[in-house]
Amino acid sequence: MRKIDKEKGASLLSVLVIVMLMSVAAIAATDALARSVLIIKSSSARAEIFWTARGAADAAATYLTKALEMNEGALNSESELFAQTITLPAGNGVVVVQAREASNCFNLNALFNSAGDGEVSDASLQAYDDLLVAAEFDDAEAESLAQKLADWIDADYSTRTYGAEDGYYASQAESYRAANTKLRSVSELKAIAGYDPEVFARIEHLVCLRPEQEQSVLNINTLSLEQAPLLVALYSQELSLDDARALIDSRPAGGWLSKEGFIQQDAVMKIAPDARNDMVLALASDYLSADINIGTGDLITNYQALYRRSETGNVALVSMVRREF
Structure with missing residues (x-):
């Protein structure tokens, strides 16, 4: 009888061990499945956000093309294009697009x-x-x-x-x-x-960084004070930094109406013509950027898009990258 009891006890212990191992395996499998589902949902959410941003970027390109058609691409620092944001519906959230000047750089x-x-x-x-x-x-x-x-x-x-x-x-x-x-x-x-x-x-x-290996022209009506060194390096080395800042600071409301209006400023007129690179000056912008903010619930995802305006006036998306803060 003792032998039978021992065998029953050993069998019961074996069953308990098997049940315990099966429970551990089941918990591990459930946890792995939950993680897999979470990863799939996260990947799907990221993909959805990216394509939402891409759709917003393409829509912004169309908007920018139409906005610039009215003035042949001419922009100044007070342009409404830079002052207002574009808000678009996107699924369960919204997309906010803010256009910015992107021509003035080396x-x-x-x-x-x-x-x-x-x-x-x-x-x-x-x-x-x-x-x-x-x-x-x-x-x-x-x-x-x-x-x-x-x-x-x-x-x-x-x-x-x-x-x-x-x-x-x-x-x-x-x-x-x-x-x-x-x-x-x-x-x-x-x-x-x-x-x-x-x-x-x-x-x-x-x-x-721009796709081509040429310097972009400078839009003299959107240059900021902190970008004054660009005028010195790309327009004329005979222009002092103080004069470059003064030119930008004294720019008329709405900007210069022509390149000649800029060239006729005293600080520029004292520079010999052959020491000036008038070809680098423009009233229109070749490049624009856009901050694209996608809001879904409590989550805000940020992208930055770069656009180029062609000679025909069409604005095309050059690149789009996610921004981390």
């Missing part, structure tokens, strides 16, 4: 020469050096920053006098290599020697 892709051989244009590099000096870096620091950027993007592995190539980056605590190609974003500057957070903050509003 195109870092213009640093490459037109031959397409991955080499840096000396003239464009000098213009970038001039921009840094106009942004109140001293001559030595400006030259060093310009050459380090040139080494980062050019195709060769030769280090310029004040530049930095793979040898420098390999010696860092977390080693890496120079890109030796075009920048992928303006924030990539922070990976380049010398471009610490303070330096980056001083030039972020002056530089940009």
Whole structure:
């Protein structure tokens, strides 16, 4: 009888162990299933938000095209286009689009020469050096920053006098290599020697990346005071930073009616004609950007879209990226 009792006890214990293991497995399976469902829902929500943003960006392109048709693309800092937002319904939420000027910047892709051989244009590099000096870096620091950027993007592995190539980056605590190609974003500057957070903050509003390898024209009616260095570097080195700021600050309400109105200002007239680059001036904007905010419940997702206006007047989406804050 004792033997039978022991066998029953052992069987009962085995059953309890099996039940316990099955319970653990069931809980694990349920938890895994719940996580999978959550991941699927999250992925679906992200995809829905992205396509909502893309639809809003395309709708904004149509709106911008129509808005600019009325004045052939001419914009000034007081333009209604910049003052008002566009609100669109989107499923269970809303999309708010805010248009902004995006023409007034130094195109870092213009640093490459037109031959397409991955080499840096000396003239464009000098213009970038001039921009840094106009942004109140001293001559030595400006030259060093310009050459380090040139080494980062050019195709060769030769280090310029004040530049930095793979040898420098390999010696860092977390080693890496120079890109030796075009920048992928303006924030990539922070990976380049010398471009610490303070330096980056001083030039972020002056530089940009555009698809082509040409400098964008400057819309003299939307230039801000902090963008005055662009006039010095791209329009005329004989224009002082103080004069550039004064020109922007004294701009008439609604902006200049023509390029000639700007050129006839005293600060400009004292500059020799051959020392001016009048071709860089415009009253219209080639590029616009838009902040796209998607609100669904308590969640707000932010994107930034870049648009280009063609010679025909059509505004087309160039790129769209999600912004993290």
